[in-house]
Amino acid sequence: MADNKATDSSDMSSQSAxxxxxxxxFWNDPDKRALIFQVVLLAGLFLLFAFLFNNTLxxxxxxxxxxxxxxxxxxxxxxxxQTLIAYDETSSxxxxxxxxLTNTLLVAALAIVAATxxxxxxxxxxxxxxxxxxxxxxxxxxxxxxxxxLLQIVFWYMAIIPxxxxxxxxxxxAEAFFLNRRGLEMPAPVTEAxxxxxxxxxxxAILAIIGLKRWAKxxxxxxxxxxxxxxxxxAILIGLxxxxxxxxxxxxxxxxxALKGFNFNGGLTIIPxxxxxxxxxxxxxxxxxxEIVRSGIQSVIKGQIEAAASLGxxxxxxxxxxxxxxxxxxxxxxxxxxxxNIVKNxxxxxxxxxxxxxxxxxxxxxxxxxxxxEIIFMTMLVYxxxxxxxxxxxxxxxxxxxxxxx
Amino acid sequence: MAIxxxxxxxxxxxxSSDIGLKGWLKQNLFSNALNSAITIMxxxxxxxxxxxxxxxxxxxxxxxxxxxxxxxxxxxxxVFVSVHFNQFMYGLYPATEYWRINLAGFILVLTLLALMIRxxxxxxxxxxxxxxxxxxxxxxxxxxGRFGLEPVETSLWGGxxxxxxxxxxxxxxxxxxxxxxxxxxxxxxxxVRAVCVAFIEIWRGVPLIxxxxxxxxxxxxxxxxxxxxxxxxxxxxxxxxxxxxxxAEVIRGGLQAIPKGQYExxxxxxxxxxxxxxxxxxxxxxxxxxxxxxxxxxxxxxDTTLVMIIGLFDLLGIIQAAFSNPDWLGxxxxxxxxxxxxxxxxxxxxxxxxxxxxRKLNTxx
Numbered sequence: 001m002a003d004n005k006a007t008d009s010s011d012m013s014s015q016s017a018x019x020x021x022x023x024x025x026f027w028n029d030p031d032k033r034a035l036i037f038q039v040v041l042l043a044g045l046f047l048l049f050a051f052l053f054n055n056t057l058x059x060x061x062x063x064x065x066x067x068x069x070x071x072x073x074x075x076x077x078x079x080x081x082q083t084l085i086a087y088d089e090t091s092s093x094x095x096x097x098x099x100x101l102t103n104t105l106l107v108a109a110l111a112i113v114a115a116t117x118x119x120x121x122x123x124x125x126x127x128x129x130x131x132x133x134x135x136x137x138x139x140x141x142x143x144x145x146x147x148x149x150l151l152q153i154v155f156w157y158m159a160i161i162p163x164x165x166x167x168x169x170x171x172x173x174a175e176a177f178f179l180n181r182r183g184l185e186m187p188a189p190v191t192e193a194x195x196x197x198x199x200x201x202x203x204x205a206i207l208a209i210i211g212l213k214r215w216a217k218x219x220x221x222x223x224x225x226x227x228x229x230x231x232x233x234x235a236i237l238i239g240l241x242x243x244x245x246x247x248x249x250x251x252x253x254x255x256x257x258a259l260k261g262f263n264f265n266g267g268l269t270i271i272p273x274x275x276x277x278x279x280x281x282x283x284x285x286x287x288x289x290x291e292i293v294r295s296g297i298q299s300v301i302k303g304q305i306e307a308a309a310s311l312g313x314x315x316x317x318x319x320x321x322x323x324x325x326x327x328x329x330x331x332x333x334x335x336x337x338x339x340x341n342i343v344k345n346x347x348x349x350x351x352x353x354x355x356x357x358x359x360x361x362x363x364x365x366x367x368x369x370x371x372x373x374e375i376i377f378m379t380m381l382v383y384x385x386x387x388x389x390x391x392x393x394x395x396x397x398x399x400x401x402x403x404x405x406x
Numbered sequence: 407m408a409i410x411x412x413x414x415x416x417x418x419x420x421x422s423s424d425i426g427l428k429g430w431l432k433q434n435l436f437s438n439a440l441n442s443a444i445t446i447m448x449x450x451x452x453x454x455x456x457x458x459x460x461x462x463x464x465x466x467x468x469x470x471x472x473x474x475x476x477x478x479x480x481x482x483x484x485v486f487v488s489v490h491f492n493q494f495m496y497g498l499y500p501a502t503e504y505w506r507i508n509l510a511g512f513i514l515v516l517t518l519l520a521l522m523i524r525x526x527x528x529x530x531x532x533x534x535x536x537x538x539x540x541x542x543x544x545x546x547x548x549x550x551g552r553f554g555l556e557p558v559e560t561s562l563w564g565g566x567x568x569x570x571x572x573x574x575x576x577x578x579x580x581x582x583x584x585x586x587x588x589x590x591x592x593x594x595x596x597x598v599r600a601v602c603v604a605f606i607e608i609w610r611g612v613p614l615i616x617x618x619x620x621x622x623x624x625x626x627x628x629x630x631x632x633x634x635x636x637x638x639x640x641x642x643x644x645x646x647x648x649x650x651x652x653x654a655e656v657i658r659g660g661l662q663a664i665p666k667g668q669y670e671x672x673x674x675x676x677x678x679x680x681x682x683x684x685x686x687x688x689x690x691x692x693x694x695x696x697x698x699x700x701x702x703x704x705x706x707x708x709d710t711t712l713v714m715i716i717g718l719f720d721l722l723g724i725i726q727a728a729f730s731n732p733d734w735l736g737x738x739x740x741x742x743x744x745x746x747x748x749x750x751x752x753x754x755x756x757x758x759x760x761x762x763x764x765r766k767l768n769t770x771x
Contacts, residue, residue: 038597045601052628059627130441131434132448146753147746148708150715151722155746158726159738344613351715362619372623380612380620387611 056373063370071369072097078364080355082271093365100360101382107274107356108343111281115342116335118282119289126294137290145287150348152284157276157352167263176256178264184275185257188268192251201244208240209233273354277346285342289335296331297323329401333394340390344383357382463743474734486737487744490728494744497564497719503556506547507567513540514574522759537578544571560638564719566748568638572710572720576645577653577703583646584653585692589683591658602654609651614709617644622716641713649706656698660691694767700760704753711749721745 026032060067072094079089084102087095125137144152161181165171170178170185178185216227245252257267300323308318349356350363362379366372419425423432436442466481469488477483487494496504517536520526548571551557563571590602609617621644626634635643664687672682714723725741728734 034595038595041601042597055630056624056627059631062631128444129434129437130444132445136448136452142754143750146704146708146750146757148711148722148749150711151742151745151749154722154726155739155742159742162738347613347615348712348715350615358613358615358619362616366623372627376616376620376624380608380616383613383616384608384611387607 060373065370067371067373069374071371071374074369076365076368078368080360081353082274082355093369096365097357097361097378100355100357103354103360104343104346104349104356104358104382107277107281107349107354108346110274110278111285111342111346112339114278114282115285115289115338118286120293122286122290123293123297126290127297141287141290143287144283145291147284149280149284149345150351153277153280153348154351156279157273161272161276167259170259176254178257178259181272182263182269183272184270185264186268186270187254187256188266190253190255192253194248194251197248198241198245198251201241202237205236205240208236212236271354273349273352276352277349277354281342281345285338285345288338288341292331292334292338293327296327296334299330300326332397332401336390336394336397340387343386347383474737482740482743483737484740486729486734486740490725490734493728494565494721494724496567497724498562499558499564499567500556500562503550503558506550506555510544510547511567511570513543514570537581541575541578560636563638564724566721568718569707569710569720572642572645572713573703573707575642576649576706576710577699579642579646580649580653581699583650584657585688587650587654588657588661591654592661606651606654609648610655614645614648615712615715617648618712618716620644637716637718641716641718645706645710649702652702652705653699656695656702657691659698660695661687663694664691697760697764697767700756700763704756704760707752707756708749721748 023029027036057067073092075089076091076093076096077089080087080096080099082103083099084106085095085098087099122137122140125133126141128134128137164179164181167178167180167182170180172178176187212232213229216229220226255266255268257264257269259265304322304326305318308322309315313321346356347358350359353359357379362375366375369375420429423429435445462481464481466479467484468477468479468481469484471477471485472489474483474485476485492501492504496507499507517532517540520532521529521536526532546552546555548563548567549558549560587602587606590598591606593599593602618641621640622637625640625643668686668690669682672686675682677685710720711722713720714726719727722745725745726738729737729741
């Protein structure tokens with residue numbers, strides 16, 4: 001009894017000491033466990049990075065490579081086959097970075113425009129009621145998206161371009177365009193004094209179109225009358241600059257390419273590397289864009305079109321006001337990720353020595369300087385910033401386009 | 407005086423221009439002026455392309471022979487492919503040891519068939535075998551050096567077998583990493599989430615070729631002196647890190663598709679986090695994302711060609727090496743056509759498979 005009582009009382013006392021249920025040990029408390037886990041994770045990551053950093057420093061030291069970005073101001077001493085900005089062999093390594101970057105952006109921009117056009121055409125063709133057209137586009141899509149892009153790039157560059165004639169026997173069009181295995185020669189526009197006015201006229205035309213659109217919307221809200229904005233815009237965009245161009249005395253002439261000896265002089269040259277990369281990127285990505293366009297258009301359910309018809313909208317207005325806006329909501333996010341893919345895939349240029357960022361900077365410059373860490377870091381940073389910019393745009397667009405439900 | 411018939415007179419047959427071949431042509435190819443114009447233009451373009459192509463690839467082609475002198479008829483020289491066929495499949499692997507690669511390929515095909523055909527019992531164990539034991543078997547078969555097998559250096563691996571090794575190791579090794587990253591990205595712990603988001607977004611934001619450059623140039627710098635991998639392992643490290651980020655996003659899609667009630671039910675049963683993931687959430691989520699995984703596998707399979715740039719001889723690399731050989735100079739189109747055909751068969755087959763799985767999983771609503 002006494003024993004029992006003693007235990008009872010001791011139990012009582014322990015309970016009165018802690019009236020709330022006994023606290024679990026800290027390793028069973030979810031909050032504390034999460035905290036500990038995260039601290040351990042951070043410490044582990046820190047140790048990993050310290051380990052890598054330390055190794056890198058000692059390895060670089062042993063190979064006698066200086067760390068830092070000082071090498072960027074040293075003289076490069078090698079030529080680059082296509083430069084959009086002033087560059088020669090006496091320029092610095094920093095300049096090679098800019099040359100590579102502009103070349104990457106050039107081929108990416110060209111491929112984005114061409115792949116979008118081709119992709120939309122093929123995607124719409126896929127939905128055509130014409131059996132032959134729909135099957136031909138299907139074969140196109142299934143063929144080109146299932147063959148590696150790199151294979152397509154080297155195919156155009158190493159197998160097809162060598163089949164073209166030498167410069168002396170070029171295929172020519174109107175004695176202004178010449179196609180040969182050294183590239184495509186085109187007339188180059190040369191501007192004269194006063195051409196700036198035409199450019200200003202383009203800017204003015206764009207402003208005028210924005211104003212016109214606002215005015216047309218206000219008028220339609222008030223009176224219900226529809227103003228033909230599209231055709232008026234086209235007329236303004238072409239007419240105004242053309243008028244200024246003619247009034248200022250046509251301050252532009254064309255520099256025609258001409259055969260001198262074994263090569264062409266003057267004009268504008270698309271180098272074969274650019275042509276192959278552009279062609280392959282366009283054909284490959286257009287196959288993906290076509291599928292995106294097809295699924296986007298098919299995602300607009302039939303009821304929407306029937307509803308528009310029963311409201312009395314004509315087919316063209318239905319397309320413009322009902323189908324395209326809803327299809328674009330599906331298409332644009334996937335389209336931007338394809339654009340991002342084009343930018344990243346343009347780095348395959350290195351396989352055919354098109355002087356893009358990876359080939360020039362992470363290739364030649366890296367080999368000449370040995371500054372692997374800095375150069376790879378800068379290269380990755382460029383691609384990361386581009387993809388960050390594109391994903392920022394995507395988020396903004398998704399917010400704007402999000403369905404506002406009841 | 408009305409004439410009343412009990413039986414309706416039979417329907418007239420549709421006009422002959424609306425049925426049969428004629429009707430089909432009218433409906434599908436020549437329904438209006440624009441369609442007719444498109445049809446005729448496409449037909450002309452197709453004939454202009456296909457006739458020379460068929461002549462080159464089949465009618466005028468040379469199929470038999472052993473040297474380039476056997477290619478005389480002016481069409482495609484498939485002799486180039488048949489002479490190098492073993493090289494394209496096995497790389498520079500010693501010919502007496504081909505059976506090891508064949509055996510590995512045979513086990514792979516058997517395992518895949520067992521996994522894909524419905525009604526085969528014990529899928530769980532087959533999956534475990536495919537993910538855990540099979541890679542070990544393949545490693546010893548390929549590399550040798552144990553069990554009385556002659557060691558074969560990785561620099562001799564090449565061709566289609568190397569392409570398959572890169573793609574399969576890339577996908578299998580990135581699966582567990584991708585699961586962890588996907589779970590981490592959906593975690594409540596802010597630091598874990600931040601680390602996972604940063605890892606995923608960094609790898610997804612850069613092109614694979616810079617990752618491969620990094621793996622081949624910078625990895626030796628990162629590691630302590632004396633610790634060095636060969637080129638193949640370095641490329642694999644890069645591919646796996648890169649691929650795990652994409653895998654994580656695919657799996658995250660599956661995790662998000664699982665209704666919240668499943669998570670809550672698992673908690674209500676008293677399962678711990680890992681128990682509920684392992685027993686309740688992941689089995690459902692992973693099943694949902696099989697098509698997504700196959701799609702990432704297709705893009706990885708195509709991306710393995712990039713290892714050519716850092717000097718490994720995958721299928722594309724070995725074909726390029728073959729037609730750079732002075733004896734066979736100038737047969738690049740045949741080589742590329744063969745590579746394209748092989749890649750196309752694999753990728754198209756896998757995409758069809760993923761579509762059929764998608765249809766099977768799509769229970770309708």
